[in-house]
Amino acid sequence: DTAVSQTPKYLVTQMGNDKSIKCEQNLGHDTMYWYKQDSKKFLKIMFSYNNKELIINETVPNRFSPKSPDKAHLNLHINSLELGDSAVYFCASSQDNWSSYEQYFGPGTRLTVT
Amino acid sequence: GDSVTQMEGPVTLSEEAFLTINCTYTATGYPSLFWYVQYPGEGLQLLLKATKADDKGSNKGFEATYRKETTSFHLEKGSVQVSDSAVYFCALKYRDDKIIFGKGTRLHILP
Numbered sequence: 001d002t003a004v005s006q007t008p009k010y011l012v013t014q015m016g017n018d019k020s021i022k023c024e025q026n027l028g029h030d031t032m033y034w035y036k037q038d039s040k041k042f043l044k045i046m047f048s049y050n051n052k053e054l055i056i057n058e059t060v061p062n063r064f065s066p067k068s069p070d071k072a073h074l075n076l077h078i079n080s081l082e083l084g085d086s087a088v089y090f091c092a093s094s095q096d097n098w099s100s101y102e103q104y105f106g107p108g109t110r111l112t113v114t
Numbered sequence: 115g116d117s118v119t120q121m122e123g124p125v126t127l128s129e130e131a132f133l134t135i136n137c138t139y140t141a142t143g144y145p146s147l148f149w150y151v152q153y154p155g156e157g158l159q160l161l162l163k164a165t166k167a168d169d170k171g172s173n174k175g176f177e178a179t180y181r182k183e184t185t186s187f188h189l190e191k192g193s194v195q196v197s198d199s200a201v202y203f204c205a206l207k208y209r210d211d212k213i214i215f216g217k218g219t220r221l222h223i224l225p
Contacts, residue, residue: 004157041152041201041218048212056212090157102148103213105157 003027004106006091012112013081021076021109023091031055032074033092033103034066043090049074050097078111086113116141120204120216127194128224135189135219137178137204145206147171147180147187148213152201161189161202196223 004025013019025032033056034046047066048056054066063079078085091106121136139147146165150158162171167182176191187204201220207213 041220043158043203043215043218045212058212092157097209097211102160102163103158105159107155107157 004091004093004104006089006106006109008109009107010110010112012114014114015081015083017081018077018079019081019111020078021089021091021111023074023076023106025072025091025093025104027093027095027104029093029104030071030096031094032068032071033094034074034076035090035092035105036060037088037090037108039087047074047076048097055097081111081113083113086111116145116206116208116214118204118206118214118216120202120219123201123218123220124222125219126222126224129196130193131223133189133191133194133198133221135202135204135221137187137189137216139185139187139204139206141185141206141208143208145208147178148205148207149176149178149187149189150203150205150215152203152218154200158203194221194223196225199223 007022031050033048049068052068065077067075088108090108092103094103095101117140148163149161151161152158162173164171164180170179178189201218203218204216
């Protein structure tokens with residue numbers, strides 16, 4: 001069974017469109033994250049939710065909006081897509097937000113904006 | 115602020131060579147330290163971790179020791195394999211706070 005799953009794996013869309021990426025974890029974890037990885041492999045945290053509550057909200061454009069319908073799901077909605085949004089987006093989860101717990105990453109969603 | 119600095123890649127080695135990937139950190143407190151590995155086309159996976167000074171994390175032949183005096187957490191392996199080719203990320207994390215990743219080091223192992 002996949003621990004952290006994301007859909008879709010690949011997403012190609014045009015500038016100006018609105019798209020969503022879904023994430024689900026079946027580990028019973030309380031905390032979920034969204035990261036953006038650019039072409040140079042630099043990983044940047046975007047958001048973190050703990051028990052459906054937003055706890056980390058880094059400086060990202062407000063075109064990006066996370067939604068957590070329950071603690072097993074954290075979806076990412078992106079409005080008015082721009083070329084610079086092209087990247088790989090990773091969802092992750094951890095047992096909670098305390099220090100020694102590792103994060104489990106999904107396989108990533110490669111977003112290409114044309 | 116807190117940060118993690120890794121050696122720039124790519125690092126290219128022959129199979130069975132000794133590997134060191136340097137990682138140093140800047141921290142105001144006592145974070146836990148991690149190494150994550152990302153194989154091509156996949157998400158990151160935890161490779162090893164250490165939660166306090168002088169702890170040694172180890173997994174799959176890789177080791178790293180939490181050195182508070184030199185603020186380092188260098189990754190080592192005695193004999194690398196082609197299958198170790200990946201991107202390696204050093205990271206630190208405090209309780210109740212976000213994880214901070216280094217920029218990653220790409221490792222190529224030649225057969």
